[in-house]
Structure formats: C-alpha cells, structure tokens
Amino acid sequence: MRALVLVQPGRVELQQRADPTPGPGEVLLKVEATTLCGTDLRIISGAKTAGVRPGVVMGHEIAGRVAALGDGVTGYDVGQQATPSIVLSCNHCRTCLLGYEHLCENLRLIGYEIDGGLADYCLIPAQAVAQGNLITTRTEVKPTHLALAEPLSCCINALNQYRVHPGDVVAILGAGPIGLLHLQLAKASGAGQVIVSNRSVARREPAAALGALAVGPDELKQAVADATGGLGADVVVVCIGDTELATVALDLARPGGRVNFFAGFPKGSTAEVDVNLLHYKELVVTGGSNARRRDVQAAVRLLESGALDADAIVTHSFDLNDAVAAYDAVRDRLGVKIAVTP
Ligand SMILES: [Zn+2]
Numbered sequence: 456m457r458a459l460v461l462v463q464p465g466r467v468e469l470q471q472r473a474d475p476t477p478g479p480g481e482v483l484l485k486v487e488a489t490t491l492c493g494t495d496l497r498i499i500s501g502a503k504t505a506g507v508r509p510g511v512v513m514g515h516e517i518a519g520r521v522a523a524l525g526d527g528v529t530g531y532d533v534g535q536q537a538t539p540s541i542v543l544s545c546n547h548c549r550t551c552l553l554g555y556e557h558l559c560e561n562l563r564l565i566g567y568e569i570d571g572g573l574a575d576y577c578l579i580p581a582q583a584v585a586q587g588n589l590i591t592t593r594t595e596v597k598p599t600h601l602a603l604a605e606p607l608s609c610c611i612n613a614l615n616q617y618r619v620h621p622g623d624v625v626a627i628l629g630a631g632p633i634g635l636l637h638l639q640l641a642k643a644s645g646a647g648q649v650i651v652s653n654r655s656v657a658r659r660e661p662a663a664a665l666g667a668l669a670v671g672p673d674e675l676k677q678a679v680a681d682a683t684g685g686l687g688a689d690v691v692v693v694c695i696g697d698t699e700l701a702t703v704a705l706d707l708a709r710p711g712g713r714v715n716f717f718a719g720f721p722k723g724s725t726a727e728v729d730v731n732l733l734h735y736k737e738l739v740v741t742g743g744s745n746a747r748r749r750d751v752q753a754a755v756r757l758l759e760s761g762a763l764d765a766d767a768i769v770t771h772s773f774d775l776n777d778a779v780a781a782y783d784a785v786r787d788r789l790g791v792k793i794a795v796t797p
C-alpha cells in the first residue's frame with residue numbers, strides 16, 4: 456500500500472509498505488478519506504515532537520470502512536463505515552480514573568505514534584478496538600465529511616466545558632476550520648448571535664456564509680458591545696494560538712462569562728493577563744485538548760444528522776499520491792480544510 460511517512464522531523468515521503476493484515480483483536484480499515492490539520496504541519500516541521508514517532512504514517516482525521524477483522528473481534532462487520540477515536544488511553548492512571556481519558560498520563564495517539572490514515576489501509580490496534588475507539592456510522596456519511604469527526608469531537612469536548620445557552624452571544628477568535636466548527640456548534644446550540652474575528656478577509660467569508668457576523672480583530676470589541684448593549688459576550692472561544700489574545704478574550708467576556716482557550720500555544724508560551732478581570736467578573740476559563748470516545752460518538756451522530764454544513768469546512772480534495780502537495784496547500788492556506796482520498 457501507499458503511505459505518507461514521517462521519515463524524520465522536517466521530512467515526509469510517500470512510501471510503499473506491505474498491506475497490513477489484522478492480528479488478533481485488530482480491525483483493518485480501508486481508508487476513504489483523511490483530512491489534514493494544522494497540527495500535522497507542526498509535526499512535519501518538527502515543532503511538535505512529544506508523542507510523535509519517526510516512521511509513523513501521518514494522518515489523524517480518518518474516515519474508513521472495515522476491510523477485515525482479526526481473530527476474536529466481535530461487534531463489527533466488513534463493509535461498515537467507521538472512524539476511530541485516535542486517543543488510546545491506559546484506563547488505569549489517576550487522570551483516566553478521574554474521567555479525563557483524553558488527558559491520560561500514558562496517552563498514545565493514532566497519527567502521532569500509531570500509524571495513521573494517510574495510507575490505503577489503517578490498522579486499528581486491538582486495545583483501541585476492545586475499548587470501543589472505533590465508531591461506526593448508522594447512516595452513510597460522505598467520507599470527506601466523516602473525517603471531520605476527530606476535529607469536531609475536540610470542539611465538542613470544549614463545548615461541553617464552555618456551554619452555549621439559547622440566545623447567547625458567542626465570540627470566536629479565528630475563522631479557520633476549527634473556528635468554523637465552533638461557530639456551527641454554537642449555532643446548533645441556539646446561540647443568538649455568533650461573532651467571528653479574523654485578520655484575513657478571505658477567511659471571514661465562509662464564517663459570514665455560515666451566519667456569523669464576521670469582523671476584523673480591530674472591530675471585534677465594538678461588535679460584541681453592539682450585540683450585548685456593552686455587557687460583553689456570554690462565551691469567548693480562542694481558536695488562534697496567540698498569547699496576545701489572552702487578555703483580549705478575558706476582556707470581551709461579560710461578568711460571569713465563559714472563556715475557552717481551544718488553540719494550543721507555542722511550547723513554553725507565557726502571557727500577561729489582567730487577573731482582576733478573572734476576579735471581578737467571576738469568569739469561568741477552560742481549555743480543550745483532544746476528546747473522549749464519547750465526543751467522537753457525538754460528532755459522528757451530529758455529522759449523520761446533517762445539522763452541520765461539512766461542505767463549508769472541507770473545501771478541497773487531493774489524491775493520496777499528491778499528499779505532500781496537499782500539505783504544501785495547507786501551509787499556503789488553500790480553502791478552509793483539505794481532504795486526501797486514496
Ligand atoms: Zn487535528
């Protein structure tokens with residue numbers, strides 16, 4: 456099979472590998488689509504090395520179809536459409552026992568350490584199969600849309616913390632694929648108004664098409680003030696890993712408001728914030744990193760429902776043979792999100 460391999464930090468290469476055969480407990484997926492993510496670029500450039508194994512097959516937003524079952528696997532049928540939760544947690548560390556399997560102390564991730572989806576086939580490890588990581592669809596979903604289950608699950612994990620109540624005014628900093636997913640989740644949760652900011656006019660267009668008020672960063676504060684009579688946003692979601700936005704976000708929130716730092720920041724980042732904003736406004740500040748299996752399940756159900764406009768997110772598609780070029784296109788910010796199909 457063909458596989459896009461991280462040879463070493465700074466170098467990916469399309470290689471030929473033997474077709475995998477599933478061992479006991481394993482499930483072989485025929486990959487139908489894998490969407491690319493900004494984190495992949497950080498892995499390829501070497502900016503992100505934690506939990507990354509050189510030689511790994513890249514790709515962690517994977518839609519496939521069960522091609523073969525290893526001995527002892529029950530509950531799956533060949534031909535079923537499925538997507539994996541990429542988080543392999545140990546289920547026995549203190550963090551797992553506290554209910555945070557996605558922050559497991561012994562975390563292993565598909566597409567980082569375990570071979571991922573930028574290949575013709577993807578082998579789902581026995582541990583993942585046994586733990587229910589492989590989520591099947593009940594109704595067929597377009598593969599390039601099903602691949603969104605992974606980033607969507609991460610957004611759902613964050614949504615479960617920042618919560619959107621009917622009528623809320625939600626401010627989203629960043630209009631990339633993640634910002635647009637948060638925008639759609641906020642709308643689906645009954646937000647009264649969603650305001651999205653982005654420096655790029657081109658990036659604001661899809662946000663506006665999805666029903667947000669899309670503004671430049673300099674217009675954001677006024678837009679939130681106009682929408683809330685000067686009170687501040689009920690929810691602020693930060694989807695850009697820029698530490699300068701820390702105080703901006705806290706400042707935008709209303710008293711008692713909720714702020715979520717969804718984007719990761721460069722390693723070792725620190726930010727100076729006006730801590731009295733936290734104190735006097737009694738803000739609830741949360742983060743977001745990875746997702747639980749239940750979030751992937753929720754994401755699949757949401758994609759099946761059609762309540763999410765996935766075409767607005769996945770705007771371009773490349774053949775697996777052109778996977779290296781596809782990453783160049785991500786770097787050049789082509790469209791919103793790019794899918795690779797074998
Ligand atoms: Zn990702």
Ligand SMILES: [Zn+2]
Pocket residue numbers: 544545546547548549550551556559560561562
């Ligand atoms: Zn654990």
